[in-house]
């Protein structure tokens with residue numbers, strides 16, 4: 045029976061395939077593939093809290109906007125109090141809708157009051173409360189003004205910490221975990237990867253073998269895609285150069301390169317694992333075609349590739365949101381103008397099309413609109 049020691053603390057041991065479940069791509073980023081041959085429960089939790097959670101938090105805006113289901117089949121979380129606008133606080137809902145965190149009642153000088161609410165139910169509750177309160181303070185009948193507002197919130201500033209010790213540690217950890225699924229897990233413990241493991245564990249304050257940006261592999265990696273926002277993990281090992289390189293790319297854009305070993309003494313191989321975090325389709329490739337280590341060169345992070353990465357993350361994201369929003373407008377219009385089982389007539393087509401056109405223009409102009417709530 046094979047016993048494996050935890051690669052981080054080295055104290056705990058477990059049977060083959062019976063260690064703590066460690067995800068290749070963090071489950072909070074939509075990862076599914078995992079290994080149970082890496083570490084103990086304690087180290088998984090410790091490093092999860094210390095490096096993985098803060099790392100994933102950076103991307104939480106995107107995870108919620110894309111409505112990414114996590115590896116534990118949990119829906120993306122609601123981001124509380126994400127935006128303050130016009131004195132109201134809004135939460136970001138999975139899929140990208142902003143909703144009032146808490147309704148409010150405002151008293152006006154004229155003796156009336158207005159209610160701001162996220163839903164009719166919330167408005168009614170607030171109205172009842174306000175009525176009760178107003179009876180205590182004044183006997184006059186109150187003028188009630190209730191409106192439901194639909195607004196386009198101003199663009200949000202997001203802080204994206206992607207390069208830093210903590211982020212590099214988490215990226216290296218994902219790559220080591222992936223490596224553990226590519227090679228005999230005992231090889232992870234033969235000394236070849238000690239420096240990287242020690243870095244992940246937090247024992248090295250600096251680790252010069254981690255880069256963000258280009259991976260130095262003059263190779264077209266684009267063919268290994270299943271969507272434009274997929275996460276990808278690559279491993280390249282060279283016997284001749286004695287190195288193992290890992291490349292992690294998140295949301296089709298942010299790329300980390302880690303030299304996992306420079307004392308590798310086994311055969312060449314290359315692998316890639318890909319997952320689309322939204323539809324959870326994933327794929328493995330063995331032996332990347334056209335890849336030889338001749339075209340590998342040492343390279344360091346440069347701001348240009350980082351900028352390109354962030355740019356493509358944002359544009360991939362906008363493209364998706366726009367597509368989604370447009371298809372919502374179209375299906376909404378068709379449902380409104382067409383009953384089920386009805387045949388399409390010119391009239392239906394014309395009405396649906398003009399509604400779609402109007403809505404698209406309205407969205408393009410980002411017009412604010414107000415609807416009255418019928419109380």
Ligand SMILES: [Zn+2]
Pocket residue numbers: 050051052053054055056083084085086087088
């Ligand atoms: Zn451990």
